[in-house]
Amino acid sequence: xxxxxxxxxxxxxxxxxxxxxxxxxxxxxxxxxxxxxxxxxxxxxxxxxxxxxxxxxxxxxxxxxxxxxxxxxxxxxxxxxxxxxxxxxxxxxxxxxxxxxxxxxxxxxxxxxxxxxxxxxxxxxxxxxxxxxxxxxxxxxxxxxxxxxxxxxxxxxxxxxxxxxxxxxxxxxxxxxxxxxxxxxxxxxxxxxxxxxxxxxxxxxxxxxxxxxxxxxxxxxxxxxxxxxxxxxxxxxxxxxxxxxxxxxxxxxxxxxxxxxxxxxxxxxxxxxxxxxxxxxxxxxxxxxxxxxxxxxxxxxxxxxxxxxxxxxxxxx
Amino acid sequence: xxxxxxxxxxxxxxxxxxxxxxxxxxxxxxxxxxxxxxxxxxxxxxxxxxxxxxxxxxxxxxxxxxxxxxxxxxxxxxxxxxxxxxxxxxxxxxxxxxxxxxxxxxxxxxxxxxxxxxxxxxxxxxxxxxxxxxxxxxxxxxxxxxxxxxxxxxxxxxxxxxxxxxxxxxxxxxxxxxxxxxxxxxxxxxxxxxxxxxxxxxxxxxxxxxxxxxxxxxxxxxxxxxxxxxxxxxxxxxxxxxxxxxxxxxxxxxxxxxxxxxxxxxxxxxxxxxxxxxxxxxxxxxxxxxxxxxxxxxxxxxxxxxxxxxxxxxxxx
Numbered sequence: 001x002x003x004x005x006x007x008x009x010x011x012x013x014x015x016x017x018x019x020x021x022x023x024x025x026x027x028x029x030x031x032x033x034x035x036x037x038x039x040x041x042x043x044x045x046x047x048x049x050x051x052x053x054x055x056x057x058x059x060x061x062x063x064x065x066x067x068x069x070x071x072x073x074x075x076x077x078x079x080x081x082x083x084x085x086x087x088x089x090x091x092x093x094x095x096x097x098x099x100x101x102x103x104x105x106x107x108x109x110x111x112x113x114x115x116x117x118x119x120x121x122x123x124x125x126x127x128x129x130x131x132x133x134x135x136x137x138x139x140x141x142x143x144x145x146x147x148x149x150x151x152x153x154x155x156x157x158x159x160x161x162x163x164x165x166x167x168x169x170x171x172x173x174x175x176x177x178x179x180x181x182x183x184x185x186x187x188x189x190x191x192x193x194x195x196x197x198x199x200x201x202x203x204x205x206x207x208x209x210x211x212x213x214x215x216x217x218x219x220x221x222x223x224x225x226x227x228x229x230x231x232x233x234x235x236x237x238x239x240x241x242x243x244x245x246x247x248x249x250x251x252x253x254x255x256x257x258x259x260x261x262x263x264x265x266x267x268x269x270x271x272x273x274x275x276x277x278x279x280x281x282x283x284x285x286x287x288x289x290x291x292x293x294x295x296x297x298x299x300x301x302x303x304x305x306x307x308x309x310x311x312x313x314x315x316x317x
Numbered sequence: 318x319x320x321x322x323x324x325x326x327x328x329x330x331x332x333x334x335x336x337x338x339x340x341x342x343x344x345x346x347x348x349x350x351x352x353x354x355x356x357x358x359x360x361x362x363x364x365x366x367x368x369x370x371x372x373x374x375x376x377x378x379x380x381x382x383x384x385x386x387x388x389x390x391x392x393x394x395x396x397x398x399x400x401x402x403x404x405x406x407x408x409x410x411x412x413x414x415x416x417x418x419x420x421x422x423x424x425x426x427x428x429x430x431x432x433x434x435x436x437x438x439x440x441x442x443x444x445x446x447x448x449x450x451x452x453x454x455x456x457x458x459x460x461x462x463x464x465x466x467x468x469x470x471x472x473x474x475x476x477x478x479x480x481x482x483x484x485x486x487x488x489x490x491x492x493x494x495x496x497x498x499x500x501x502x503x504x505x506x507x508x509x510x511x512x513x514x515x516x517x518x519x520x521x522x523x524x525x526x527x528x529x530x531x532x533x534x535x536x537x538x539x540x541x542x543x544x545x546x547x548x549x550x551x552x553x554x555x556x557x558x559x560x561x562x563x564x565x566x567x568x569x570x571x572x573x574x575x576x577x578x579x580x581x582x583x584x585x586x587x588x589x590x591x592x593x594x595x596x597x598x599x600x601x602x603x604x605x606x607x608x609x610x611x612x613x614x615x616x617x618x619x620x621x622x623x624x625x626x627x628x629x630x631x632x633x634x
Contacts, residue, residue, distance in 0.1 A: 122537075233495060
C-alpha cells in the first residue's frame with residue numbers, strides 16, 4: 001500500500017530540519033495568559049480540570065475533518081499504521097462530555113471533527129489552538145482532510161490546496177471583528193503541500209493534483225446547485241460561474257478552507273488541506289455514488305496522510 | 318409543571334383557524350420537480366429509497382437545535398408529554414446512516430439537529446424543506462430551540478426572537494448566490510412569537526422576554542470575546558460594541574437565526590427562535606455554570622415548546 005521515498009530525499013531532510021526545531025503555537029491574545037482558568041467549552045476540557053501538557057504535550061500532527069465517524073475511523077487507522085502497543089479499545093473520544101466535536105489521540109497524532117462550515121470549524125480551531133498552547137506543543141503540523149465537489153476533474157481525485165479562495169475567487173478570508181471586517185490571508189504552507197504531493201506519487205492509482213480550493217458559506221445556492229430548496233438562477237448561469245472558477249484555478253469546492261488557512265497561518269501552524277472530490281460539478285449536483293465507492297473515495301485523504309506521517313516519523317522502510 | 322391557558326383564549330382560537338387551513342411548504346426551485354430522484358445527501362434520505370409522505374406526511378411541528386443529544390432528549394421528552402402509545406425505544410435516529418445530523422419523530426413532532434453556524438443549519442434547512450415538500454406536509458410550524466449569550470439580562474432568561482439581526486445590527490441575511498450578494502429579510506412570525514410568550518407566562522419562575530437576536534459567523538472575535546486564540550481589541554471596545562447592540566434592541570447572540578428566519582420565511586414556514594441565555598456577556602465571556610444549572614437552563618426552551626405544542630393540540634386540560 002504505502003511506498004517509500006529514499007531516506008536521502010531532499011524534501012525529507014528539510015522537513016526533519018524543521019522537525020527538530022522548537023516552533024511553538026502562537027496564540028495572539030494578550031488576555032489569555034492573564035486568565036486564572038481557561039474553559040474550552042465546546043471541547044469539554046479546561047486548564048484546571050485537565051492536565052493538558054500531560055494529555056497533549058507530545059502531539060505533532062493534528063488532523064481535522066467534518067464527520068465525527070470519519071475522524072474516529074482515521075484515528076483507528078493511524079493507530080494500526082503506527083503499530084502502537086496501546087489497545088485499540090483505549091482510543092476513546094476525549095471530548096465525550098460534549099457532542100459538539102469528537103477527538104481521538106493515538107501516539108503523536110490528534111484527530112478532531114469540526115462539523116460543517118466556517119463558523120463550526122472556527123469555534124473548534126480557537127479552542128484547539130488554545131489547547132496546543134496550554135499543552136506547550138511544538139512543531140505541530142495540521143491537516144484538514146475532507147470531501148469536496150470537483151470542477152472539471154474526475155470524481156475520486158484528491159486535491160491538495162495551494163491557496164483557499166472565497167466565492168469571488170479571491171485568496172482572502174473576511175473576519176468580522178466587532179463590527180469591522182478584517183481581511184486575512186488564506187495561503188497554506190507551500191513546502192508541506194509539495195511534500196504531500198510527493199507522497200501521493202508513491203501510492204498506486206492515486207489521482208492527485210495541487211490546485212485552488214473555493215470555500216463557500218453554503219452548499220446549495222452558494223455553490224451554484226440547481227437542487228436546493230431555493231434556486232433562482234439558470235443552468236447556464238451555474239455553468240458560467242463554475243467555468244469562471246475553473247479558469248481562476250479552482251479545482252474543488254468545500255466549506256472550511258479559508259478560515260482554516262487564515263487561523264492556522266496567524267498562529268504559526270504549518271497547515272494543509274487535502275480533500276477528495278465526490279463528483280464533477282460541471283456534470284451534476286447530486287452525490288449519488290454507490291456506497292462502497294463513496295467509502296473508498298473518503299478513505300483516500302486518510303491514506304495519503306497516513307503515508308505522510310509515517311514518512312515524517314521515519315516509519316517507512 | 319405545565320399550566321393551562323383557558324380554551325376561550327383568543328390567540329388560541331386564531332391559531333386553530335390557521336391550523337385547519339392547508340398551508341403547504343413552498344420550495345422555490347423550478348428544477349426540483351423535474352428531477353427523477355432527489356437524494357437528501359446529508360440526511361441520508363431520498364425520494365426513491367424512502368416513502369417520504371408515509372414517513373413524514375403528518376408532521377406539524379419541526380423543532381431544530383444545534384446539539385444532537387439535546388434534540389434526542391427533546392424528542393423523548395415530547396413523546397412523554399404527548400402521552401403517545403409507541404414505546405420510547407422505537408424513537409430511533411431516522412438519519413442514522415449519516416453523522417451529519419440526527420432526526421427523531423414522535424407523533425406530529427419532528428426534532429432535528431443542525432450543528433453550529435449558518436452554513437451547517439443552511440444545509441439542513443435546504444434538505445428539510447425539500448423533505449417537507451416531498452412528504453406533502455401542510456401547516457407546519459418550525460421552531461429553533463437553542464442556547465445563546467445574553468446582553469444585559471440574567472443568565473437563564475429565555476429570549477423569543479422578534480427579529481434576527483446581523484453583526485451590524487441590521488435585520489438582514491446576506492446570501493451569496495454564484496458571485497452575487499442577495500439580501501433577505503429576517504423577520505419571524507409575530508403571532509407565533511406572541512403565542513409563545515403567552516405560553517411562557519403560564520410556567521412558574523420562567524423568565525422570558527421578546528427581543529432582537531444577533532446572529533454572528535463566529536463565537537470568539539465575531540462576538541467580542543476576549544478569550545479566543547485571537548483577540549485584537551480591548552475590553553473597552555468589546556463593551557462598547559455589546560452596549561451598542563443592547564441599545565439597538567439586541568438581547569442575545571447566537572449563530573443561526575438570520576439564515577433560519579430568511580429561509581423559513583421564503584418557504585412559507587411559520588418560524589420562531591427560542592434560546593436560553595447561558596451568561597451575560599456584559600459580565601463575562603466564558604461559560605462556567607455548574608453542570609446541573611447548565612442542564613436546567615438548556616431544558617427551558619424545550620419546556621416552553623412542549624407547552625406550546627400541547628396547547629396547539631388541545632392537550633392542556
